[in-house]
Amino acid sequence: MPRPLPSLNALLAFEAAARLGSVSKAAVELHVTHGAVSRHIRSLEEELGLALFQRQGRGLALTPAGQRLRDTSTAAFAQLRDTVESLRPEAGHTPFVLGCPVSLLARWMIPRLERLMADLPDLDLHLRPQEAPFDDALGGLDAAVLAGEAPWPASWHVRPLLRERIGPVVSPEFAKARRLIGRPPEVILELPLLHTQSRPRVWSSWAQAIGMVPAQLSMAQGYPHLYHLIEAAVAGRGLAMAPEPLVADDLASGRLVAPWGFVDSSAQWVLATPSRMPAERSEALARWLKTEFNRHAE
Structure with missing residues (x-):
């Protein structure tokens, strides 16, 4: 039986790359290597059984499925960050x-x-x-x-x-x-x-x-x-x-x-x-x- 949700690290890597339009920029934001972000995205695509990005010239473009997951994950992570920040007493x-x-x-x-x-x-x-x-x-x-x-x-x-x-x-x-x-x-x-x-x-x-x-x-x-x-x-x-x-x-x-x-x-x-x-x-x-x-x- 498949997991209800994919790996959180994979979702974080995908969301950052989708929002920034770049695997390299996502790696900088998440303080990991370019290869680590690529591996997380690849594992997420394999688990979902569909492509989230497609090559477009020298860059990446989101597929329709990728656009849908980006919109949802960006909103979810933003809400989660705001809530965590508000809970910190300092x-x-x-x-x-x-x-x-x-x-x-x-x-x-x-x-x-x-x-x-x-x-x-x-x-x-x-x-x-x-x-x-x-x-x-x-x-x-x-x-x-x-x-x-x-x-x-x-x-x-x-x-x-x-x-x-x-x-x-x-x-x-x-x-x-x-x-x-x-x-x-x-x-x-x-x-x-x-x-x-x-x-x-x-x-x-x-x-x-x-x-x-x-x-x-x-x-x-x-x-x-x-x-x-x-x-x-x-x-x-x-x-x-x-x-x-x-x-x-x-x-x-x-x-x-x-x-x-x-x-x-x-x-x-x-x-x-x-x-x-x-x-x-x-x-x-x-x-x-x-x-x-x-x-x-x-």
């Missing part, structure tokens, strides 16, 4: 895991961590660096702070913190830095413009915002991440396009200068939390982040 004091892009973590969050701990002593904050884009489930996170544009995933609750402002920055030690002071921004056409692979269009966006023709710009050395880009600017390698919060401390200390200031971009800094999480759990952190992000803009 739910308000469990670690709060905040995901941050590596550049924000290194250049903005860590320098302010002591003040954050002093202002929010009851928040047991665990910071998690993130290089890849955040997934729709914010897997393994209680919240994420990031810069981006709407539309946001429907599974997120998003609190705006600050309109993103961007501008060219350069080290005062850069050989040609003195030529920039008091001159129009068109002078950058003569200078090496550093760029990052993570935001390839940011120079073009800035040029359009100030009335320049983006096609006139000539890119120099590229860097894989924003953190490396800003460090290259500090080292005097050329001009970098940077978000204002990430260079605010360098501007204040004189390590960098912003010859033409900053302009609004189309992005916003936001705090995103899973929609299923009670809003009050992240409310204090959201207020603190908004205050800190706006501090340099005053």
